[in-house]
Amino acid sequence: xxxxxxxxxxxxxxxxxxxxxxxxxxxxxxxxxxxxxxxxxxxxxxxxxxxxxxxxxxxxxxxxxxxxxxxxxxxxxxxxxxxxxxxxxxxxxxxxxxxxxxxxxxxxxxxxxxxxxxxxxxxxxxxxxxxxxxxxxxxxxxxxxxxxxxxxxxxxxxxxxxxxxxxxxxxxxxxxxxxxxxxxxxxxxxxxxxxxxxxxxxxxxxxxxxxxxxxxxxxxxxxxxxxxxxxxxxxxxxxxxxxxxxxxxxxxxxxxxxxxxxxxxxxxxxxxxxxxxxxxxxxxxxxxxxxxxxxxxxxxxxxxxxxxxxxxxxxxxxxxxxxxxxxxxxxxxxxxxxxxxxxxxxxxxxxxxxxxxxxxxxxxxxxxxxxxxxxxxxxxxxxxxxxxxxxxxxxxxxxxxxxxxxxxxxxxxxxxxxxxxxxxxxxxxxxxxxxxxxxxxxxxxxxxxxxxxxxxxxxxxxxxxxxxxxxxxxxxxxxxxxxxxxxxxxxx
Amino acid sequence: xxxxxxxxxxxxxxxxxxxxxxxxxxxxxxxxxxxxxxxxxxxxxxxxxxxxxxxxxxxxxxxxxxxxxxxxxxxxxxxxxxxxxxxxxxxxxxxxxxxxxxxxxxxxxxxxxxxxxxxxxxxxxxxxxxxxxxxxxxxxxxxxxxxxxxxxxxxxxxxxxxxxxxxxxxxxxxxxxxxxxxxxxxxxxxxxxxxxxxxxxxxxxxxxxxxxxxxxxxxxxxxxxxxxxxxxxxxxxxxxxxxxxxxxxxxxxxxxxxxxxxxxxxxxxxxxxxxxxxxxxxxxxxxxxxxxxxxxxxxxxxxxxxxxxxxxxxxxxxxxxxxxxxxxxxxxxxxxxxxxxxxxxxxxxxxxxxxxxxxxxxxxxxxxxxxxxxxxxxxxxxxxxxxxxxxxxxxxxxxxxxxxxxxxxxxxxxxxxxxxxxxxxxxxxxxxxxxxxxxxxxxxxxxxxxxxxxxxxxxxxxxxxxxxxxxxxxxxxxxxxxxxxxxxxxxx
Numbered sequence: 001x002x003x004x005x006x007x008x009x010x011x012x013x014x015x016x017x018x019x020x021x022x023x024x025x026x027x028x029x030x031x032x033x034x035x036x037x038x039x040x041x042x043x044x045x046x047x048x049x050x051x052x053x054x055x056x057x058x059x060x061x062x063x064x065x066x067x068x069x070x071x072x073x074x075x076x077x078x079x080x081x082x083x084x085x086x087x088x089x090x091x092x093x094x095x096x097x098x099x100x101x102x103x104x105x106x107x108x109x110x111x112x113x114x115x116x117x118x119x120x121x122x123x124x125x126x127x128x129x130x131x132x133x134x135x136x137x138x139x140x141x142x143x144x145x146x147x148x149x150x151x152x153x154x155x156x157x158x159x160x161x162x163x164x165x166x167x168x169x170x171x172x173x174x175x176x177x178x179x180x181x182x183x184x185x186x187x188x189x190x191x192x193x194x195x196x197x198x199x200x201x202x203x204x205x206x207x208x209x210x211x212x213x214x215x216x217x218x219x220x221x222x223x224x225x226x227x228x229x230x231x232x233x234x235x236x237x238x239x240x241x242x243x244x245x246x247x248x249x250x251x252x253x254x255x256x257x258x259x260x261x262x263x264x265x266x267x268x269x270x271x272x273x274x275x276x277x278x279x280x281x282x283x284x285x286x287x288x289x290x291x292x293x294x295x296x297x298x299x300x301x302x303x304x305x306x307x308x309x310x311x312x313x314x315x316x317x318x319x320x321x322x323x324x325x326x327x328x329x330x331x332x333x334x335x336x337x338x339x340x341x342x343x344x345x346x347x348x349x350x351x352x353x354x355x356x357x358x359x360x361x362x363x364x365x366x367x368x369x370x371x372x373x374x375x376x377x378x379x380x381x382x383x384x385x386x387x388x389x390x391x392x393x394x395x396x397x398x399x400x401x402x403x404x405x406x407x408x409x410x411x412x413x414x415x416x417x418x419x420x421x422x423x424x425x426x427x428x429x430x431x432x433x434x435x436x437x438x439x440x441x442x443x444x445x446x447x448x449x450x451x452x453x454x455x456x457x458x459x460x461x462x463x464x465x466x467x468x469x470x471x472x473x474x475x476x477x478x479x480x481x482x483x484x485x486x487x488x489x490x491x492x
Numbered sequence: 493x494x495x496x497x498x499x500x501x502x503x504x505x506x507x508x509x510x511x512x513x514x515x516x517x518x519x520x521x522x523x524x525x526x527x528x529x530x531x532x533x534x535x536x537x538x539x540x541x542x543x544x545x546x547x548x549x550x551x552x553x554x555x556x557x558x559x560x561x562x563x564x565x566x567x568x569x570x571x572x573x574x575x576x577x578x579x580x581x582x583x584x585x586x587x588x589x590x591x592x593x594x595x596x597x598x599x600x601x602x603x604x605x606x607x608x609x610x611x612x613x614x615x616x617x618x619x620x621x622x623x624x625x626x627x628x629x630x631x632x633x634x635x636x637x638x639x640x641x642x643x644x645x646x647x648x649x650x651x652x653x654x655x656x657x658x659x660x661x662x663x664x665x666x667x668x669x670x671x672x673x674x675x676x677x678x679x680x681x682x683x684x685x686x687x688x689x690x691x692x693x694x695x696x697x698x699x700x701x702x703x704x705x706x707x708x709x710x711x712x713x714x715x716x717x718x719x720x721x722x723x724x725x726x727x728x729x730x731x732x733x734x735x736x737x738x739x740x741x742x743x744x745x746x747x748x749x750x751x752x753x754x755x756x757x758x759x760x761x762x763x764x765x766x767x768x769x770x771x772x773x774x775x776x777x778x779x780x781x782x783x784x785x786x787x788x789x790x791x792x793x794x795x796x797x798x799x800x801x802x803x804x805x806x807x808x809x810x811x812x813x814x815x816x817x818x819x820x821x822x823x824x825x826x827x828x829x830x831x832x833x834x835x836x837x838x839x840x841x842x843x844x845x846x847x848x849x850x851x852x853x854x855x856x857x858x859x860x861x862x863x864x865x866x867x868x869x870x871x872x873x874x875x876x877x878x879x880x881x882x883x884x885x886x887x888x889x890x891x892x893x894x895x896x897x898x899x900x901x902x903x904x905x906x907x908x909x910x911x912x913x914x915x916x917x918x919x920x921x922x923x924x925x926x927x928x929x930x931x932x933x934x935x936x937x938x939x940x941x942x943x944x945x946x947x948x949x950x951x952x953x954x955x956x957x958x959x960x961x962x963x964x965x966x967x968x969x970x971x972x973x974x975x976x977x978x979x980x981x982x983x984x
Contacts, residue, residue: 203755203800207699263695308695396983452982459981489951490944491888 025050025145026360029179031154031164032056032186035129036327036344038136038148040185042086043348045143047355052179053146054166056153056186061134071217072248072256074099074235074338075125075132077436082345085352088139095132096125097249103234109289113234114411117427118418122434124235124338126248154191157182159199159319164191181369182323185344188312190329196319204314211309211334211395213243214270215260218300220293222253229293230255235338237398238287242266244399245287257294260309260399270306309334309395311388317377321360321369324376326351331384336394337432343387343440350380386441390432410454412465413472420469425476445484453479517542517637518852521671523646523656524548524678527621528819528836530628530640532677534578535840537635539847544671545638546658548645548678553626563709564740564748566591566727566830567617567624569928574837577844580631587624588617589741595726601781605726606903609919610910614926616727616830618740646683649674651691651811656683673861674815677836680804682821688811696806703801703826703887705735706762707752710792712785714745721785722747727830729890730779734758736891737779749786752801752891762798801826801887803880809869813852813861816868818843823876828886829924835879835932842872878933882924902946905957905964912961917968937976945971 026049030037033055041053075096083089100123101115116123140146151169158165163178184192196204220229228249230236236247236255243262247255262269268282276298283291291297312332317325327344359371397407417425428447431438453476457463463472518541522529525547533545567588575581592615593607608615632638643661650657655670676684688696712721720741722728728739728747735754739747754761760774768790775783783789804824809817819836851863889899909917920939923930945968949955955964 203702203802205699205701205802207697207701207805209697209699210695310695310697313699448982452978452984455982456978486944486948490940490947492944 026180027052029054029164029177029182031157031182031184031190031192032327032329033133033137033148033150034185034187034327035133035136035341036347037185038133038140039082039086039345039348040183040326040351041146041148042136042140042143043352045140045146046086047352048145051140051143051146052177053140053148054152054154054164054177055148055150056169057150058169059137059148059150060130061137071129072126072250073129073132073341074248075127076338076342076433078339078349078433079342079345081436082349085349086139088135091135091139092127092132095127095135095251097127097251098123098233099126099235099248100233101235103231103236105236105238105287105289107240107286107288111231111289113231115415117430117434118415118420119422119430119434122430124433126235126250128250129341131251154184154186157184157192157195157323159192159195159323160201162322181321184323184325184329185327187328188310188332190325192323193312193314193325193329196314196325202316202319204316206314207312209311211392212265213260213262213395214306214308215258215335216270216301216306217304218257218259218294218297220247220255220257220290221296226253228253228255238290239399240286241399243268243286245290246398247290257290260395263306273301276302311392313385313388315377315381317381318370318373321371321373324373331388333384333388333391334395335391336398337387337391339387339391339432339440343384346436347380347384351376354379383440386439386444387432390428390440390444390447406455406458409458409465410451413454413458413463416465416469417473417476421473425473446480449480449483449487450476452483518672519544521546521656521669521674523649523674523676523682523684524819524821525625525629525640525642526677526679526819527625527628527833528839529677530625530632531574531578531837531840532675532818532843533638533640534628534632534635535844537632537638538578539844540637543632543635543638544669545632545640546644546646546656546669547640547642548661549642550661551629551640551642552622553629563621564618564742565621565624565833566740567619568830568834568925570831570841570925571834571837573928574841577841578631580627583627583631584619584624587619587627587743589619589743590615590725591618591727591740592725593727595723595728597728597730597779597781599732599778599780603723603781605723607907609922609926610907610912611914611922611926614922616925618727618742620742621833646676646678649676649684649687649815651684651687651815652693654814673813676815676817676821677819679820680802680824682817684815685804685806685817685821688806688817694808694811696808698806699804701803703884704757705752705754705887706798706800707750707827708762708793708798709796710749710751710786710789712739712747712749712782713788718745720745720747730782731891732778733891735760735778737782738890739782749782752887755798765793768794803884805877805880807869807873809873810862810865813863813865816865823880825876825880825883826887827883828890829879829883831879831883831924831932835876838928839872839876843868846871875932878931878936879924882920882932882936882939898947898950901950901957902943905946905950905955908957908961909965909968913965917965938972941972941975941979942968944975 028044028049028051030041030051030053033041033053037053041051044051080089083092101113104112104114137148141148152166153169155165155167155174161178162182163176164182165174165176167174184190186192197206223229232249238245243266244260245257247257249255264271273279273282279298279301283297310332311334314330317330326347328340331343333340333343354372354376359375360368414427418427418430426435428443428451431443431447432440435443457475457479463475520536520541520543522533522543522545525533525545529545533543536543572581575584593605596604596606629640633640644658645661647657647659647666653670654674655668656674657666657668659666676682678684689698715721724741730737735758736752737749739749741747756763765771765774771790771793775789802824803826806822809822818839820832823835825832825835846864846868851867852860906919910919910922918927920935920943923935923939924932927935949967949971955967
């Protein structure tokens, strides 16, 4: 039992202004000021709500949180759409390093650049999680109606009373906050989601699925003059079938490197790489060109934690009009499509669309939020389920398929189609990554059908990469449509 | 906090005999004496292990547990294979009522019998859960090396120490039992699975998925002379697209009726059927012929609970060589394929096959159980995942497809193929239900491909139910193989 005192702060309503309809501004409590929570706070602040954010960690703008400092992420069109919504696209672009494609490294150290799209203007961006988060916090705090409290950890949420229990990191005191509604953006280990699960007050569908592989972050430091030790504008991949290494550039000339490896299977795995000699031997054998520019490998390897890779899905996300899960708290995914942050940012765009319907300002405020949350989940859930599945698929593609001949031929054809017919063809990767106005689910269904069409027609020698491109395009379109139609008839 | 005393019973080893290698008999603790646990106890007793079973409920042979008394289940070939393994097939057959097909009831009360198979000797059986469980308990207790303790509820399992904490129902005293290994067959709400999840000692993938529909058990009582009020040898279905009613016969002339209905959607649902008038109106409108033979409807409806329908999957099932989940504890499924009990019984058959490899009597006993559990899960998990998915599919088929013209034409063709070519064709239903030597996963993949082939060829007018059957068979076989091959190439 905890012996610290618990105080209940009755929420004081300071109407900072009247909204368009003249009703009082609603108080919204956000749990978690990570990427999703701080963007949500910014957007809801812009819309005139009274927003209080509680974050368990210290303010990353004033404290050196080394665990999260060097981590970078891939920002692409869905995320950028959200940045446009809140008007900070230019500030974000200044933090970005464009990555035009995958730079593949084979065991002999040969490299091969494979663009992400046949359209030159389509690329993804490496961005620092910490710097982007700091920007979002600063932008949110520019609104007087947004306040952010750090070092307050959420322990549980009483979703029937719409209150959350927090603990102060320093004093260990516990206190309760209430609000008109609570939105939890507290990540894969969400306190609200745990309260839903343990509360057993309603039927809560929930899954957590771990991959057999974990990951560890390493680094390629800059040269002494601050330059990049390898090609800057690419996402580097060392695919080795049952494991892989990747690297993304940082603004300071370094790369954040991530090793994806089985915990306990294969000749080398996280459980048996226990000595500096074994780690060096493994890299010497599998990633010699990376090892050459990673003199700090052994130190990084034994200092940095090994982490698990999991997918979380659940439903419902909301309890009546009281509480709502967003971002990773609702749908944590594995990182292999580079869409985790983008999907969370897209949540805000989709939520904002529902807010435009003004359902929450219906005469009965609570019923209004319920309608808002319900509509949002109904619109959004299929898409976040789809990106979760696509991300797991891409784990297998990145490890192995990128070096499989038939997949390489497919990729070659798709690049050519995108280049020749920029408005008529988009690969699954492009549909997911560069088509922010198509939902993930539609992108998944169409993209998978296209992949199946091309792979089967290549195998059956109905098409080949030597054929006329217009002819290939027509055949791929027709076969894709036939596959989708067959699935529809079979009720799939 | 619980104030009752906790005693720790050091497991006393009574070697009741020596096994083939001359080592001492291992002590196995089974949690739960339901259908799966009592069959497991019987089989492990037959194999010479020291078996202690702890069950939270009283002995259903001596206590009237009304909640479970009238529930009946569908026993089919996979379950019967397990009965043969333990040598009680004849005793079980005496409890069975054959159901040759589905008796469909339309809104006007017209009925139509649709056989489960084109082969006359293939049918499923209605059997009382209570009577079957009682038989299994009695058979298990015939072995001196099997003891069953009732009214002992498992609260948690320490899977690192291989001990389980129980509470006595009457005295409320708590006590700890240990064993060489613990197998939990304690159903969908398994205490061991909960300990895995809450323990966070290893990566535990887990899902619970609820349907939007719940169910309520009702009854059709026998006539005054003890006869059946409707046709005995069928599973009756009243499919109504978004909900349905079913009925299975009992030996005493009654039927157990189950209503599957949404909790909160549609004109009538469990949440809004709150008065006798509404319930009667609903049945009058939707199931008039059933209402006519259910004068006890309103009483049943308001006395019996409404329950949820959920699927549970998880992995790993075992922790080292210490503990193992089996039956619903490892893989709870929805009832729409009539395979829940059959899948659990098949678990015992598959586990028994692994025991035949004698891995558990390797020099290091614990490592041996680990090899046994690991091999069992590796062999079994794909199949239990498949039947879970098939059961959800069949929910939709039973509600709606059975009354959809193209699905009816498919069914007609499949019946004819099974009748004409009994050794060459088996529908998905037959593969799942009557082919106990084919795994569920293989049955699912082949069955789904066949369904897709037939539905698409019917839609494209490549086949029709008027065609020559031999011709249809060849086309279905070829198209099924092409679909499976296309999926293989696409990596699906």
